[in-house]
Structure formats: structure tokens, C-alpha cells
Amino acid sequence: MDIGTAILIIGFAALVAAFLLLVIGLVYSELMNSDIPRGVANRWKLHMVHGLFVGIAIVGRILHRLGVCHQISFLRRFVACFLTRLNPVPAGLRVKDMKFSDVPVRVYEPTTVCDGLRRGLVYFPGGGWVLGNIDSVDEVCRHIAKETNTTVVSVGYRLAPEHRYPAPLDDCEAATCHFLSVAEAEFSVDPRRVAVGGDSTGANLAAALCQRLARREIGHLLFPCAQVLIYPALQMADFNLPSYQQNHAVPILFRGRMAFYFLQYLNGDMSLCQDVLEGIHVPNELKPRYEEWLSPSNLPAGFLARGYDKHPTPEYNGQVYHAMKDGLEHEVSPLLAEDADIQKTPPTFILTCEYDVLRDEGYLYRKRLLDMEKDVTWHHVAGGFHGMINFFNQGWLGFPSAVQVLDCVVDYIKKL
Structure with missing residues (x-):
């Protein structure tokens, strides 16, 4: 093996190692930000599934930023190939x-x-x-x-x-x-x-x-x-209901991820995600009606047992509303x-x-x-x-x- 080939192999191995270290670091960070309460059935298995999903999502995000493929396309392909099992059609x-x-x-x-x-x-x-x-x-x-x-x-x-x-x-x-x-x-x-x-x-x-x-x-x-x-x-009017606060970091659906999905469905503008989470997209004239329908006082007492802090009324932003009023x-x-x-x-x-x-x-x-x-x-x-x-x-x-x-x-x- 000549020295040029050896350098190429070492360089490629270093890139792979750096990529793996980056993924592992990001996965660790994401897992530290998640929360699986003791009341969740089969917590240990959900930890494993969440770790797998986080790893795949991060790889998809990296490939997306490198211009290789869209992160959602990567997730679809992975789920179809490895997480969807089509069994033989049963009798009857x-x-x-x-x-x-x-x-x-x-x-x-x-x-x-x-x-x-x-x-x-x-x-x-x-x-x-x-x-x-x-x-x-x-x-x-x-x-x-x-x-x-x-x-x-x-x-x-x-x-x-x-x-x-x-x-x-x-x-x-x-x-x-x-x-x-x-x-x-x-x-x-x-x-x-x-x-x-x-x-x-x-x-x-x-x-x-x-x-x-x-x-x-x-x-x-x-x-x-x-x-x-x-x-x-x-x-998608209120992302600060008690269940959003209590379960904001519970896999497999985080609070921010739900806003992401809504925006993908509507217009794809992810720059609005934090604005939507804060609630500045709701017009003042609609707030009294929505507050009546979405009031935590309408919930069972048990739904408030794990804590709830009333979210301050946000200041309405008409530009954000018109971007996603549907x-x-x-x-x-x-x-x-x-x-x-x-x-x-x-x-x-x-x-x-x-x-x-x-x-x-x-x-x-x-x-x-x-x-x-x-x-x-x-x-x-x-x-x-x-x-x-x-x-x-x-x-x-x-x-x-x-x-x-x-x-x-x-x-x-x-x-x-």
C-alpha cells in the first residue's frame, strides 16, 4: 500500500469517526433533555425506542444540512425498511x-x-x-x-x-x-x-x-x-395546556415537535415555531372564546395533579397570524x-x-x-x-x- 492510499484510508476513517462522535454527542444531548416519568408503562423499552428514534432523526438532520436528502424523506425510508413489519395475511x-x-x-x-x-x-x-x-x-x-x-x-x-x-x-x-x-x-x-x-x-x-x-x-x-x-x-391555538407543560419532553411526541408538524402541514415555515408555541398567532378578538373552550378549569382535577402554571397572555402578532391563519x-x-x-x-x-x-x-x-x-x-x-x-x-x-x-x-x- 502506497502512502497516498494510506492517507486516504486514514482520512476516511477519521471522517467516519468524527461523524459517529457527532451523532453520539447529539443523541446524548437529546436524551438528557427528554423525560420519561415513572408512571409510563414499560419505561425501559420506551427509553430504547426513543434513543433509536433520536439517533435516526439526528442522522437525517445532518444529511439534510449536507444536501444529501430531506430529513423527512430519510425518516420515511428508515421507518419503512426497519420499523414496519408486514406479516403474512392471517386466515379469515x-x-x-x-x-x-x-x-x-x-x-x-x-x-x-x-x-x-x-x-x-x-x-x-x-x-x-x-x-x-x-x-x-x-x-x-x-x-x-x-x-x-x-x-x-x-x-x-x-x-x-x-x-x-x-x-x-x-x-x-x-x-x-x-x-x-x-x-x-x-x-x-x-x-x-x-x-x-x-x-x-x-x-x-x-x-x-x-x-x-x-x-x-x-x-x-x-x-x-x-x-x-x-x-x-x-x-393549534394553545401549546401551553397542562398536558403540554407536563409532557413537553415525554417521547415520542415533544411539545416543539407538535408545532413542527402543524407548520409542515400548513406552510413549512419553521421560523414561526417558537412564535406558535408562545401563542402570539391568536388574534385578540378570538382569545375570549378560545380561553372558554380551552380553559384548564374544564379538565379533571387529576389532569392538573402533576403541575400547571398559567401561561402569560402573549401579545398578538398579526404577521404571524396571517402566515398560518388556516x-x-x-x-x-x-x-x-x-x-x-x-x-x-x-x-x-x-x-x-x-x-x-x-x-x-x-x-x-x-x-x-x-x-x-x-x-x-x-x-x-x-x-x-x-x-x-x-x-x-x-x-x-x-x-x-x-x-x-x-x-x-x-x-x-x-x-x-
Whole structure:
């Protein structure tokens, strides 16, 4: 080996070592800034999963800054290759990929004998509007379809930042309306017993879709019979609710990360992130109404037990508001809809988790629905954290609490 080759090898090894040291240092820093309370179920496993996710996110961030690829594209590829396990289709279930009005969907049909027409569920995957897809909720949809004898349609809506609001919601509407129109003729499903649902931002899309359809009052199509909302994201007016304060550093959804997702969905301007977290985007004339709907006094006493400090009223900034004003509309923040829109919503299932920044808005949406005398079923997972069901039946990544969540969902759907 000549000296030139040796120098190249040593130089390359030094670069690799420097890169690894940088990643390790950043991972350590991120882990030190996270907080997994003792009440979280399977804390040790969540520590491991969080460390893995942080490492991958940091590598993606570095590659993004080097111009190699977008960090979100890197995360999507990693999750698809290493954190999504597609098992063989179980007996008693038929699974096929299709398109409804040009929107990719995956249909899960039970093959067992059914007296009459089946019920249906149109499911929207979560993932911050940037990561979720049909594969990421494959095990969840299989389980629901088989355990409830329900035809489930999982919707592969377009993702941000390539396709921002309202594209994902438009896709969900197109796929849902298509299914409702052909449910009986092509799938032996009763269109009067078709619910919509999702987890996290997928639940946001489900709630927003129900309000959109109710506003349009499309006479020739039936309305979803229920909405199934699993730890839903429902508002971007207040990032200082008790659950945001208590769980701001609890994996896998941090307070700042939720603002990041909303902004990716809306306009991609990450310079607004801190402004949104502070709340300076909310106009003064809307604050009294939002404070009434989002008041911590509407929460159970137990939700305040881990501490809460009232956030000072921020000074309104009109420039920030106009940059992301769609975020306060009901199609992005269903919790902030007018009473008339809330009144038209179908029966609702809401599941919240104690160690989740989105905990409070799920409960506050429940209260708004109850105030309108709507039918609401609420379940709260005391040891739960955001994103649990994404690990359902994923081998060593699985969490028992994810089974608890899906058991609640299955029980509710069986009654539709």
C-alpha cells in the first residue's frame, strides 16, 4: 500500500469517526433533555425506542444540512425498511391494495360468513401529516378488521411537506365518499354503518372530515355513523395546556415537535415555531372564546395533579397570524369549530393517554361534544404515551398498552 492510499484510508476513517462522535454527542444531548416519568408503562423499552428514534432523526438532520436528502424523506425510508413489519395475511382476512378516486387505499375484508351487510371503518394513519402511511398501520387495521368482523379501508393520503393542507384532507374526503358510494354494491358493507377514524393527526383528519361533510350536507351520500379518535391532535391555538407543560419532553411526541408538524402541514415555515408555541398567532378578538373552550378549569382535577402554571397572555402578532391563519380554522383545529359544526358531528369515541401532550385537547373536545348533548365514549390510558399503537404486533418494539388501546377501539366498533 502506497502512502497516498494510506492517507486516504486514514482520512476516511477519521471522517467516519468524527461523524459517529457527532451523532453520539447529539443523541446524548437529546436524551438528557427528554423525560420519561415513572408512571409510563414499560419505561425501559420506551427509553430504547426513543434513543433509536433520536439517533435516526439526528442522522437525517445532518444529511439534510449536507444536501444529501430531506430529513423527512430519510425518516420515511428508515421507518419503512426497519420499523414496519408486514406479516403474512392471517386466515379469515382478505387484504388488497386499490385506488378510490385516485387515492391509494388498502382494504381489509373478513372472509367469515356474515348475516346481512357488514359494518365499515375508513382509517387515516397518523404520523404528523408527514410520516404516516398504509404500511405503518397495517397491523392495526388487520386487528380491527378481524376482531370486529368489519371491512376496514386504510387511506394513503398525500403527505406534507410535498402536499400541504388541504391536500391530505381532500384525499381523505375523496376516498371516504367513494367508499360510501360503493360500500354496499362492491363490498357488502352497510353504508349507514361506516365510521371514520385514525390516530394522532389521522384522528385530526377524521374529525375535520366529519365537520367538512356536515357543513356541505351532501344529500346523495350518507354521513359517517361515528368518528373514532385515538389520541387526536385537535387544535393549534394553545401549546401551553397542562398536558403540554407536563409532557413537553415525554417521547415520542415533544411539545416543539407538535408545532413542527402543524407548520409542515400548513406552510413549512419553521421560523414561526417558537412564535406558535408562545401563542402570539391568536388574534385578540378570538382569545375570549378560545380561553372558554380551552380553559384548564374544564379538565379533571387529576389532569392538573402533576403541575400547571398559567401561561402569560402573549401579545398578538398579526404577521404571524396571517402566515398560518388556516391553523385556527375548523378543518385544521376541529376543537375550535363553531357550536353549529360541533352539533352536527356523529357519535364519537375518544381515547387519551396520560403521558401525551395531546391529552387535554382530547378531553376538551369531549366536553364540547357533551355540552352539545352529543354521544361520546371516552377512554383514558393512565400509563399510556403518544404513538403506542404504531408498535402494535411489531415484535420487540411492541408495548402491552397498545393492546389495551386497541381492545377499547374494538369494543366500541363492535357496538356500531
